[in-house]
Amino acid sequence: MIIKNIESKIKLATYLSFGSFITAVIICIGVSFFAYKQVSNARKSIYILDNNIPILAKQTNMQMNRPAEYRAAVDLFHSLFFSLTPDDKHIEYQMKKAMYLADESGALQYNNLKERGYFNSILSSSSVLTLQTDSIALEPSNKFTFYGKQKIERRSATITRSLITEGYLMDIPRSENNSHGVLITNWKTLENKDLSHVSKNTF
Template identity: 90%
Template structure:
């Protein structure tokens, strides 16, 4: 009788040990799985400090955000190229930055304007040129069409011109001078004509 009791206690202890081992193994696997998922999910979010206040910023898929970057690159290039002040150093600085965003087609237009005395006329007339972007149309083949208005402020008049250009976009490695990693190619001006010419009182 005593022997049977001992055997049953040994069996019970064995079952409890095996059961505890299995339960511990299952718990460890479950904890590891949930911890892994937690790490993966946490990598999808980053925090930005705004005046010492952490703000959650969700990471987005690069391809989902690419159209916005294309528009930003096109807008930046046109702003650099067409928003100018009567300062030769400023014009040179703007053109230098713009040329990092376009291929030889941008250089060609710059040289054509330079040969025609466009930049000298800005200096001699003390003109201030500002560009307003109306819209940027993107097509599936990475072709873009830019629509905008350029205002030319002179001492004698304010001129508003319509500006329409087109070109193609090519993905390139990001750099300090091209943070969006977008190169404008085959760029050309389709329209650049006066919309209004308002004279100023000179007395």
């Protein structure tokens, strides 16, 4: 009888010990998980001192803001490429900046326009070209379609042209010349046609 009581107590102690061990393991895992979440959330919080007063600034997830950066990069490239003034140094400066944002497809279009005398015609006619972005469509495959209107102001007339281009976007390391870290690839113009031609009084 005494032996049975001892065996029962040993079993009970074993069960209690095992249960306590499992409980301790569960508590440790739970504490570690919540501690990890707390540290992760703390790393997303950045404090900026403003006159020795700490101000909380939240760190955002880069991927959440990536579509906006894609659109900004596409808009910047097209503005550099299609908004021009009759100044050869300015045109050269614009094209140089634009080429940092695109692969050889951008350089190919630039060279084609140059060979056709496009930039010389801007200088000779004293044309001022401005681009208005209508919309930029993005697809999950990182393909984009740009829709805009280009206004060409000449001494004799104002011409409005529709502009539709497409290409692909590739993530690259950010740099001083490419702050968004986006490279436009396989870029081509789908449409560039006159919408209106308004003559000006020349007297």
